[in-house]
Amino acid sequence: MTRTRSGFRNFFRIGSALVGGLLLTLLSGCNLADKINKAFSLSGPQSTIVVAGPVAQNQYDIFMVTVWVTTGIFIVVGAVLAYATIKFKVPDNHSSDSAPPAQGHGNPFVELGLIVASVVLLVIIAIPTLKGIWFTHDVPEAEKGNAMDITATGYQWWFKFEYNTETVQLPTGGEALLSTANELVVPAGVPVRVHLRTIDVIHSFWLPKLAGKVDMIPNRANFLWFKADKPGYFYGQCAEYCGESHAIMRFRVIALSAADYVKWLDNQKHPARTVTAASTAIDAGHARVEFASLTEVGAHSILSGSPEFDADPLAGWKKHQQISSGENAQLIGEGRRLFSAKTCTSCHTTMGHDGGGIVGPSLTHVGSRSTIGAGVLENTPTRMRQWIKDPEYFKPGNKMYHGYGGMQGYVKLNEKGEQVPNIVLNDHEIDALVAYLQSLK
Amino acid sequence: MAEALAKDHFIGKEHAHGKTFDLFARPTTKTGLVGWLTTVDHKKIGMLYAGFALFFFLVGGFEALLIRTQLMVPNSRFISAQLYNELFTMHGTTMIFLAVMPLNAAFFNLLIPIQVGARDVAFPRLNAFSLWVFVAGAFMLNIGWFIKAGAPDIGWFGYAPLTSKLFTPGLSTDLWVMGLQTLGLSSIVASLNFIVTIINMRAPGLTMMRLPVFCWMALVTSFLLVLAMPAIAIALVEVLFDRHFGTNFFEVSGGGQPILWQHLFWVFGHPEVYILILPPMGYVSEILPTFSRKPLFGYPIVVFSGVAIGFIGFGVWSHHMFTTGMGNVATAAFAVATMAIAVPTGVKMFNWIGTLWGGQIKTRTPMMFALGFIWMFMLGGFSGMMHAAAPADAQQQDSYFVIAHFHYVLIGGATFGLLAAIHYWFPKFFGRLVPEFWGKLSFWIIFTGFNCTFFPMHFLGLNGMPRRTWTYDANMGWNEGNFIATMGAYLLGLGIFTYFAVLIYTFFKGEKCSNDPWDARTLEWSIPSPPPEHNFKAIPTVHARDAWWYEKNHQEEIAKEMAEHMKAEEAHGGIHMPDQSWYPLIAAFGMLIGTFNFIQLHEPVLMFGSQLLSSHLPLALTGLGILLVSCYLWSLEGPGGYHIHLDAQGNATSPRGDHY
Known part of the structure; x- marks a missing residue:
């Protein structure tokens, strides 16, 4: 047939x-x-x-x-x-004159x-x-007494983390909640309830290996919980479209053993680390930085973690807690001055030093973080230099470059509405800033 | 006396020398630009809908290829973040509102009047109005590419507060708001027209339970549109007021609740999903019986499950919001309701398989696409059930897993259904048969390319890749999946190119075919290909569910009946046809001018760098004026109409009829 x-x-x-x-x-x-x-x-x-x-x-x-x-x-x-x-x-050429099949309904x-x-x-x-x-x-009834509370706040395009039960003594008197940015450190084996807030648009807190996402919605008190079974280094990312650099709104969660966590917490409560040295006059005569995109970054290279880092991220993160050898006190002091002089302080906090701004990530312990720019770049002096030189290349639309809420960034708009340079940094100044920021362990 | 008056009225005599206001005389030319611009013929309007929809389908596809090219390798710099955001916003908006919906509207126009045995839709000029309003809306949405403001970059969902003046101060968001608003109007007007046509203009004997399944699905879809569109219309008005008049519906600083936008959007947006998929379910329900030579298995249950999907479709919107912290009870309720909607959808699958069972299956090209539809829609349905499990959805929401899911439903489902329908009805409306080899080749390229593109996205999503991201890092394990997906997208693009190249070839050079090349079952196959303007020689009497199948088996009885009907209609003055009109087009043009200028009311009008007017108010008022005046003149130009007389062979004696 x-x-x-x-x-x-x-x-x-x-x-x-x-x-x-x-x-x-x-x-x-x-x-x-x-x-x-x-x-x-x-x-x-x-x-x-x-x-x-x-x-x-x-x-x-x-x-x-x-x-x-x-x-x-x-x-x-x-x-x-x-x-x-x-x-x-x-x-296909079966004749339509042949007897049709039974016309069952x-x-x-x-x-x-x-x-x-x-x-x-x-x-x-x-x-x-x-x-x-x-x-x-929510955290199961039996573990509720044991849970710790964190408040995570979404900004375009980074995360602020505050420890609801940990306070730090401010050098100027009074106390504030312990606050960090883009890298959340928690103890392993302890349930963590994260209260989700946003300062601007809707973001979403997604930490795939530990918990599915919950959105950060304005005027809405959302929360989620997670628990890391073992110490580890975890990747997270904003999962709700939130504007130009949504793709680069990433974060990390580092789960530590109880003992390590206590040590870390203790260091975080200290004000920014000061490297003593005589300040030197700042050379203002250097050439201005071009705002062109960088060429030294290979288009397809891994940005956030080098192969050595990725081989054991938790160990890599721990390495970042150590003070690097061969610090140049003079350069660091110069960087600290520049940090004020170039108005970085209006947006960033360096507690104990001059920074008091709250609209950008706190940099009090930025040297001890494993990433910068909300998880986009590994925190090495080279990467930080590239980031400070041209943040727009790595994170289009970012507020450090474009300005925020009336404050001007690397560029400002002139009376014609055209973008003109505002903050200009020469290579030496960038080196000084990198040395200073890297010293903030 | 009364009888005589009624008869005069019926044949339109009182209009013969009526006093109508004709600023623009009703055009009578059937061909050329004027003929197309002023047409009220449902077939021509359907063709125009299809032409615009296919154009935007290719535009949306091109946007998709740019997106896939950017994502081919990690940390790519092929396009900028801003352009990427505009592309994915416009890809979604275009494919939903400017491609799939109008393509369905094209088939509604082409098929509904013929399948219900009518000569046109209930309101022919209103039909033309829906078309031109759709064109105005499409223009509004896409004009951003060509002006300084740029294309909308807020996502097709436009979540507040990203749409507020604070975060997107430019004109692009206003263009998106008013563009969607305009398209919504077009959809509502068209749907009312189809509802009235299907309910009131059925031929004698065509009871609701004899209505072709496609018409049933069109009816359900039209009701969904009429009920769902107002929700987004209200939401869009609120956004517009927030942006321009200082209201606080979604303004966070004024105590607004951005979450309410999501509810309003999805209470439209979820029925919208069924608006996209129910008509393709209708096409498939027509195609499978034809190529199985068997009636649809379980017709009543297919119809009722379609209606059930329509009803339940309004009660599941919050499954798009499982991660918004709705609370356990609401999440549980929407999860269960979402699972419930899988039942009527599954019923349709079972009945399609039941239709194949015991038939004589010919796998011609439309049937290949229809079978592809069943397989792919089944896979999309499975990932849909995975989303219904709310805790699992917390990981999948806004990841590539969702992208895989809805492309399986909207390409594997809706688009395969549409591609099947185009192949199936092409011989009816152009009188030529698409070459079988090339049709099947395009099917296999499309099928392979599609799976190659979207199947890896399931894994990308499960491996944590979020959607709407311009770039990704190389150490995330996403490189291979993205590369394969991009290659698949190029293959899919090649398949779509082959598909349309073959159609264009067929249009000019294809083999001519008979009126009923597929041995089909519904009324459209009883009339010549392409159909004459008046569709039917005589309004048919429907004796069975598959009306044409019955007629083919009772030819003598039908011929006698038809001769009687022709005589009766001629005694009433001939076949009454509607007159063409300029006003639908002009009204839509006025609306475009008005809305486009209204959204930039306080901006000065610039031309060649110098200021022409201090605000757009005069232009906005001009547009409003054109709209109002043309509506007024529209109502004054009278119903018009003319008669066509047929000779013994059923050909029109004069192409213009007794036009006066």
Whole structure:
């Protein structure tokens, strides 16, 4: 019978419909087995599959329930669909004068049966979903006494973190909440409740390995919780479109053992570190910095973590806590003066030194962070030099370059509405600023 | 006496020498530019809708290719962050409002009157008005590319407070607001027209439960549009007032609640998803029975599940907001409701498979796309169920997993359905058959390219890649997936190019075909290809659900019936057809001028660098004036109309009829 032969031919067509797309997907870009493995191992730094805490684990478990149920449906429905297509296929030139098949209009029992089956399958998904909604919402009752509270505030385009129960003594008297930027350090094994606020537009706090996202919405008191099972270095990112540099609004969470955390906390409560040296006169005669984009950054190179750093990020982060050898006190002192003279202080805090601004990230301990620019660059002197030289290149639209709320940045608008340079730094000044900022451990 | 008057009225006699105000005489030319600009013929309007929609489909596709090129490698500098944000905003807005929706509207126009056995839609001039208002809205949305303001860069969802003057002070956001508002008006007007047409203009014997499934889906879609569009219209008015008149609906500093924008947007936005997918479900429900030579399996349950989807579709909007901290009870309720909507959707899948079962399946090109639709829509449905599990969605929301999901539903679903429909009805409206080999080749390229593009995005999302990001770092494990996706996108682009190249070739050189090349089942296949202006020689009487299938099997009975109907209609003065008009076009033009100038009211009008006017108020008022005056004259120009008389062979005796 012709039907059988065309059935075979069609088997290959349907077969390629099923697996062809998938195979091509796997093979079109690369043919090396390890690359394929890497592409689909799903163990990246923001993986939602290889997770590190109970909230993300619960979310992953529920996801896997949906995967198994839908895979089961796919196998059954797909098999019937493929079988029907092959079995009842006729050639394209099959005469329309031939006798038509039975003109059946349906079967109510089959249809009702399938509806009941669908409902049963959905209940299988619904039960863990409902349980999970309550579990992931807030810290479990039993652990509430143990939980610590953090307030995370979204800015265009960086995160501020405040420790609700940790205060620091201000050098000028009084006290304030311990505050840091873009890198949140927490103790492992302790539930953390993060209160989510925003200063401008909607942002979203997403820490894939530890917890799914919750949005930071103006006039709304959202929160989420997470717990890191073990010490580690975790990547997070803003997940709600928030303007020009949304892509570069990243952050890190560093979970430390209890003892390490106490040490870190103690250092954070100190004011900015001062390197004593005689101030030197600032040479104002240097050439002005061009605002052109940098060329020394390879277009596809890794920005946020060098291979050495990525090999063990937590160790890399710990290294950043150490004071670097060979500090040049004179240069650092000059940088400290420039930090005021170039009006960096209007936006940035360097507690104990001159910085008192609150609209930019606190830089009191910026030297001890592993990244700068909201997670876009690894915090090395070279990267910091590049960042200070041309922040617009790394983070288009950023407020340090464009100004913020009436304060002028690297550029200002003249009376014609054209952008003209405002803050200008020569290479020596940049070196001094980098030396100063790197000393703030 | 009364009878005679009624008859005169019916044949339009009192208009023969009526006193109408004709600033613009009603044009009678059927061809050329004037013929197309003033047309009220539902088929020509459908063609215009399709032409504009396909143009914007290619524009949106080009934007997508730029996006994919930027993301091909990490830390790429191919395009700037600002341009990238404009591109993804306009890609979404264009594909939804300027490509898929008007392409569906094109099929509504082309098919509904014929499938219900009518000669035109209920309100032909209003139909033309919807078309030209749509064109005005499309112009508003895209003009930003060509002026200093730039294209909108706030995302197709335009979340407050990013849309406030503080964060996007420029004109681009206003263009987006007024562009969508204008498109919404077009959709509401068109939908009312289709609702009235489907309910009131059905041929004798065409009961609601004999209505082709496509018409049912069009009816449900039209009701969804009429009910959903006002929600976004209100939200857009609020944004406009916040931006220009100092209100505080979403202004945070004034105590506004940005979260309310999300509710208003998604209570429109979720039904919108079904507005996009229900018509393709209709096409597939027409195509599968034809190529299986079997009626649709479980017609009543397919219709009722379509209606059920429409109803439940209004109760699931907050599943777009699982991460906004709605609270446990609301999250749970919307999660369960979302799972519930999978049931009627699944029912449709089962019934399509039931239609294939026991049939004689010919895998011609439209059928290939229809089968592709079923497979791909099934996969999109599965990832949809994964989103319904709210805790899992907390990881997936705003990641590439969501992008994979909705492209499976909107390309694998809606677009495959539309591509099937274009192939299927192309012979009807152009009288030529698309070459089978090239049609199938384009299907396989599109199918492969599509899966290659979007299947890896599931993994990218699960591996933590957020959406709407201009660039990404090289150490995140996303490099391979993105590269494959970009290659797939180029392949998909090649497939789409092949598809349309073949259509263009067919339009000029394709093999001519009979009136019913597919051995189809619904009324449009009973009339010549391309259909004459008056569609039917005689209004058909519908005897069964698959009306044309029945007619093919009862030819003698139908021929007798048709001769009687032709005689009766001629006795009533002939076939009554609507007159063309300039006013729909002029009214839409006035609206465009008015809105475009209104949103920049307080800006001075500049020309060649010097100030022409101190504000846009005079121009805005001019536009408003054109709109009002043309509506007024529209109502004065009278219903018009003329009659076509047929000879014994069913051809019109004069192309112009008895036009006066």
